Amino acid sequence: MTTQEILHAARQARPALRCADRAKKDAALLAMAGAMWEQRAQILEANAQDLEAARGRIGDVMLDRLALDEERIAGMAEGVRQVAALPDPVGQTLRTVERPNGLLIRKVSVPMGVVAIIYESRPNVTSDAAALALKSGNVCVLRGGKEAFRSANAIVAALRTGLERVELPRELVNLIQDTSRASAMELMTANGLVDLLIPRGGAGLIRACVENATVPCIETGTGICHVYVDGKANLEMALDIIGNAKTSRPSVCNAEEVCLVHSAVADKFLPMLKKRLVEDRAAAGQQTVELRLDKRAARIIDGIPAGEQDFDTEFLDYILAVGVVDSLEEAAAHISAHSTGHSDAIVTADADAAAYFTAMVDSAAVYWNASTRFTDGGEFGLGCEIGISTQRLHPRGPMGLEELCSYKYVISGNGQIR
């Protein structure tokens, strides 16, 4: 089917989920998980073909992301079952107002409609996204990367088997059959057919979506996250937080990229930081962190002088830009100017400083004495996550099931006119 045909079929399928209650949706999810496991041989065969075609064309890290085995398929099925266990976000009464004229106005959560997701080569995104969309009452249109195309088709075939077993239309879960740029552009401009577009991937994909999408689109993911070590910080705590935020998983969007240190503690703290991120890690045989220092930091410790772009770069690597500031206000102003609005943290024992920082730093998540790595749907208690929005128009921050819903007003009267 062409992309347009798939989009029209997806649109036609919407009413099936509008009537489905929680029991029906959960039954579908369990059937989808079961069918995925039953069809693991077909999925692994398709995945082997994907791997064969990709070998030599993508790096080892990417190949590992692409590769499936029985354990990973079991994990994907378990992920779908966990979504079934989450509460139903649809049909919740968010507010009720009775107006003086007797009109009863209820604000009720409803699905977005057709949600399109453009992603890259991880096969598990296919089942994760389909499960989250279904639970939130949305029809999903998935457009994965070409490296994982055969795997994604086999996974979607299994998910559709599950849908058929509970007598829901196959067209609730759709995979675009064209992995060229043209199909991504078609999704971005499918006004009237796509209600929400979520790009999941690198900065290039997200920029392309923001620049070209005429359908409502969520800007996700890019994180230039800061940790500011205040003059009144517990320095040991600051070390632990930065060690975690920078090195526990440098390739993710909630990892720290910039450390700002108050000048009152810089002489003491920066040597501690260098010991923790460079010397201790070298001694332990771990990958060391490359420190890129502004002029003031460079007077205190050794490191690479920071270049012009180093305070505006999402390194996603063992690299940390380090600067010295003279005040809380300067730190907040720097972060306002350079942050991508994802996650930023202050380490301080001073509650007033924390209150100022959390008020003035306008990022999706602002931390006081905790690691930026917690910005995540699971860690926030949402139970799941389809992405992290860095825009201000809702949703913002980690997106779980509720964030995949819209709302509508249902108004009951007895003949009121205006």
Add this chain to the structure above:
Amino acid sequence: MTTQEILHAARQARPALRCADRAKKDAALLAMAGAMWEQRAQILEANAQDLEAARGRIGDVMLDRLALDEERIAGMAEGVRQVAALPDPVGQTLRTVERPNGLLIRKVSVPMGVVAIIYESRPNVTSDAAALALKSGNVCVLRGGKEAFRSANAIVAALRTGLERVELPRELVNLIQDTSRASAMELMTANGLVDLLIPRGGAGLIRACVENATVPCIETGTGICHVYVDGKANLEMALDIIGNAKTSRPSVCNAEEVCLVHSAVADKFLPMLKKRLVEDRAAAGQQTVELRLDKRAARIIDGIPAGEQDFDTEFLDYILAVGVVDSLEEAAAHISAHSTGHSDAIVTADADAAAYFTAMVDSAAVYWNASTRFTDGGEFGLGCEIGISTQRLHPRGPMGLEELCSYKYVISGNGQIR
């Protein structure tokens, strides 16, 4: 100043409102209202120049919309004072979660940041929009139509006098000095400078924004609103509702454009409808409604045969498309296919039919036994309105102060790492 200079100045001004509490913002609003009234002579002089320049180039209705007098300025000032009386939407704790690891996660309402509003020739929009933006903590960048440019400048000068009196920066309220299409395009693509774009105006403006905007943009306003008269409708109530929805103000977006009638009552109801909308109005000397009938309706009453586009047109005029359907399901399916998702209504005494209709019709506002004309911030109890969103990505429906806010997560810990 150029548009870019204004946008950068607006961005710089944001922190002034992030720290402003309700008392400060309300004081500013009262000072703005006072200054507008004090500077009424300058505003009227500017308005006279606008009127002089526009005469002969725009129609009488538009000229009337453009014209100011003391009474209208007093009304505008009163509108600003009313916004001061509304609750502060910023800084509300929307949800609090304590996680098992001790992290306290608060979801808090915050301003969007810089809100750009593109509108047409009504001068009162200038002060209304500025007041709503300020109360919601947003810096506004206004771009009005060229016919009202001198008036808007005089109004903004007065509003800025008010801001200065309470020692807030003038740059919280900004007017773009270029009324060409180029400046509108600059706002639509000012990524990183504009956090939200709201177009207020005709279908052409809204389409241009949806197609060209790369900043987050709200699709507002277009309303092809339906009233469905069910087989179990109270027909007198249906007549009252349709009379109101179609004729009380045909030029607005929540006016009815399409009437669907169940075949079980069509023989009885359509002659009643024709009497109410055509014969009674003619007898009363009122503008009559032109009925555009599908084939089945045309077998029952006289009228103009509906053309291909008549069930997909926002007439904004004394014109009503009328069709006959055989079932509730057919009515809901027709509305799903043809509605713009603004406001749709069912008239029925059957609660099950109403429940089905309000579940299946996915519009921003779905009415049971009331007129579509109630879709309005004031009528919904929001106290005000800056527009009506017809998209599903939030906000949806009437936008008041809360809908001009985003949220962020403020997370407090004691050194948690992941």
